[in-house]
Amino acid sequence: MADSPLYNALRRHLSLGRSSFHTPGHKNAFLPKDLLSLDLTELPDTDSLYNACGPILEAEQNAAQLFGAKRTLFSSDGCTLCIQTMLRLACPEKGKVLCSRRIHRSAVNAMALLGLEPVWVKPEELLLYLHSPVQVNACYVTSPDYYGRVLNIAALAEACKEKGIPLLVDNAHGSHLAFTNPDLHPLHLGASMTADSVHKTLGVLTGGALLQIGDEQFLKNAKSAMALFGSTSPSYPIMASIDLTVKWLSEHPDAFESVEEAISKLKEKAASLSIPSISDDPTRLTLDASSHGYSGQELAEFLRKNGVEPEMADSRYCVLIATPWNQPEDFERVEKALELFSELPQKEAPPSDSDLPELSELPPVVLPLREAVLSENHELAVEDSVGAICAEAACPCPPGIPIVMPGELILPEAASLLKDYGFSTVKVL
Ligand SMILES: Cc1ncc(COP(=O)(O)O)c(C=O)c1O
Incomplete structure (x- = not known):
């Protein structure tokens, strides 16, 4: 009989009992x-x-x-x-x-x-x-x-x-x-x-x-x-x-007050542990793991091992989304995990000392967007793609922000950034 791999994976994940700091906002605790x-x-x-x-x-x-x-x-x-x-x-x-x-x-x-x-x-x-x-x-x-x-x-x-x-x-x-x-x-x-x-x-x-x-x-x-x-x-x-x-x-028009308070406390705690955070949103915790020489992905993995599932992580940041349906023990778990993280041996060279990796110059657009997206395309190894026209928005997901846009010429800087993000191929015309 056919198994139900997705259903089983979802149930298995739930059985881990991690505190949800990812979407959806209801945290499986609100709706009937x-x-x-x-x-x-x-x-x-x-x-x-x-x-x-x-x-x-x-x-x-x-x-x-x-x-x-x-x-x-x-x-x-x-x-x-x-x-x-x-x-x-x-x-x-x-x-x-x-x-x-x-x-x-x-x-x-x-x-x-x-x-x-x-x-x-x-x-x-x-x-x-x-x-x-x-x-x-x-x-x-x-x-x-x-x-x-x-x-x-x-x-x-x-x-x-x-x-x-x-x-x-x-x-x-x-x-x-x-x-x-x-x-x-x-x-x-x-x-x-x-x-x-x-x-x-x-x-x-x-x-x-x-x-x-x-x-x-x-x-x-x-x-x-x-x-x-x-x-x-x-x-x-x-x-x-x-x-x-x-x-x-x-x-409940004041529902987010307690979330803001909890996140504000966590931001203060993180700062006291020399972990900066960058969000303007008072309900979101965006932690900069590079302060301790770690990548955002490494921090995310550490949080998971300590019972906290974050929303996303990149080479520098780890993002946690909090809503009124998080419980006080969720925030306590984050606090404890951050204390433990700060006790890890400091790595020597931070993996990234710049802000989020982005192109320094926007590439030239050589074909209209619609034409680039809807024309016949093929896949090319990233290292061979310099000089080709991008056919599909190449983006790490999350955050889903394209590095090269369809219709743009792929220049060496873009190819190198794609490599850094782990792309081996890119769709070109
Ligand atoms: C900035 C941004 N805009 C739009 C979307 C698309 O939203 P939805 O998944 O609800 O269609 C996303 C999804 O992650 C997003 O991050």
Whole structure:
């Protein structure tokens, strides 16, 4: 008889009893266990996502009220669907998008499918470009990023307003920022639309996300834009979990206070052990293991051995996501593990003394994004790829930020960075 390898792996993982500092935000401790029995479909009394006029519309309106949006749309196809929808609403075909280079591959794919032309800019140069005569239809950024670092959204929103273009924010990691102090939710800082992965940091089942619309002009076509990409079989348990989370947050507006307090204590503890942390998000712990000469991956492995499962790690940082559904003993475990980590013998040479490895210069774009993604491609060894045109966003996942974008020329620096990230091959034209 066939085994059930995935199901077994999931059960085995749960039996380890680790404290969850990864997504989903509900930490398997919030939602009612009977969600399975609510796995229904579009029936006369259950409404229909893309033609919502009953309980789904009402639930979306409750969410809009909670987040202070003009309109909020549910997605059970992740934040990816919300990103596709934002870009579709804001730009005509062949439109140009001023894009922070540090964006998730879902946006790259969406722009390719929609035939949009990204104008890649380093995040720190966005304001400069917005104040220049560059002609674009929208500005697209990710904030906060995987590490919990935020951009100056208020300044970007102001500059976009002056230019008469919408600011679109991938807020996948920041839906909870509407409930923290200070309120760093990009919608409240002037963004025109945000895509919120509510399954990452709120109580929602994996796949649940919200498109938050702050700008009147995007209301009319929002549902049809989402229907262009969305599955025709949205998950009712996921949508119900959004509905339940919205209700719970309305009743517990201070839910993140204790999380902020616990993370603030852990940041202080880490600092006292000479382990710096870098997140602007008061609920996220992004630890720099290089201070002790270790990689983020080594710290992550150490945490696992001490009963803590982090969200992700790279050559320098280890990221922990905390939500109201973490228990006090979870934070105690992290504290103990950090004490033990700090007692490990200091390694001599830190593995990385720079910040996150990135290209120093953006490569030349030699082919439109859509053409590069949809043309015939082949795989090439990274060391042989210098001078070729990239055909697929090559990104370590997580964090899912491409090193080389489709349509760009692969230069020696990019090839070397790909090698550092462990890529042996890359798709080229
Ligand atoms: C920054 C960022 N944006 C977008 C996404 C896509 O979100 P989802 O997985 O909900 O579709 C992710 C996923 O990890 C992400 O990290």
